[in-house]
Amino acid sequence: MGALQLHPPLPVFKHNITKSSYKLCSKLHLSRGFHKHNALETTSSTDTIDQEEPPSIDFGFVSPRLLPDGSPDVQIRSAVGGRKLRDIMLDGHIDLYGPYEKPLFNCGGGGTCGTCLVEVVEGKHLLSPRTEREKEVLKRKPKTWRLACQTVVGKPDSIGEVIIQQLPEWKTHEWE
């Protein structure tokens, strides 16, 4: 059976496609209208936090490839804290495994295969610290990288913002 799948091209007019760096916060907030909730602020922000909305964490998932006009390809999700990052991403239909999505190509959340890599761009304070398994698997990787199946995001009453870079091995840009 022939599946007609058209792949995006490698960057062609090469003079513009060197790695671009991003001042991430301002860019994402401006483009999506996030209202920044910071779990550490206690003083004046109580007026701005919507009392009727149940506590939830805002997520921005950034794709490894930029959009054709050069801006980051961000998917916004909202989830209650206390769950593993892997579950939040799979429930939100975010591409976590990339080419390793097929059955038997990943360990399904066991923490052994190392294919559910993500890079934490913002929101590190909401995430649980690296487990021993993660430290073993991610020994040679940058400090911001995590295994999504081992990372728990906050508690059920957490409020905050987390920005995650999907498939960091394939990304074409850098974060400042």
Next chain:
Amino acid sequence: MATLLSLHAPRPNPHHLIRASSSSSPTTTTTTTTTSTTTQDSPQSLEERFGRKGVKFTESGGVPTVELSVRNGSSVSLRIPDGLVTSYKPKVYWKEDGFEEVLHTIPSGLDSGCPLKGGLSLVLNDVSKDGSLWQASQWTVKDSESDSIDAVQVELSCSNGDGSLEITYVISLYLLCMATAVIVKNKGNDTVKLTSAMLSHLKFKSRRGAAIQGLRGCSYCSHPPLSSAFGILSPAEAMEQEPPGWPFFNNNGNEEKEGSWIVEDNLYTILRGKLSRVYTAPPMDRMKRIYNTPPSKFETIDQ
């Protein structure tokens, strides 16, 4: 109405415009007849000014067309005054030395105007003033670019009556895909309200094997496409339910009423039954502080 192919177009960068500086001056007006208002150039003069390796200007049925081609033999054919892409034939790996036509065109049966319907066309309407609808229709070549092996590009431009809207339509061809980009500049003083669509008519091998992957989790609702002279189905025809001779395929018909939003559950959106939908975040959701954004990438599967 969602675009079926998600592609990466080159960024609109000033390099394209810099190369055109010599030809953007109004030498495009034909010097002979002063009565005609449309500025159509002959294929020879277009070839002289914009011809490059892989970009060839010819005439087909009396209408200037441009043929883009790249090293592996993939080609795109575009009618210039209509801005209609009539053919895209990429090199495919399942045929030895073979190319497969991706776009579907049919004769329109009209004596005047464009003899074809289908293909890939841009619909861009200015709906700012009630009653007078302006549609982008007369295109002229503005620039072309080629890196002589892997990628070629042609830019068409169009402007409305009083020059307040400047539209550039960039069609690019790469080794494994083609891409389009549209840049609209508002040069006037008033705000402009536009409706637009890329009408793509694709050929599939069979209804049963046609599907789209990547829309799971996104909300959709029934919605007619924009009307266009190049559309094979009019908006009303697209929204019509299929006759109940296909009861097993048209299982969506009862659930979808115009205006009701449903979240796509399936990994593959199978195109067996006739459907006309828009996939996006519902307007009520967009009023909330935070909502799930619709997917930016999806694949079309043809078995």
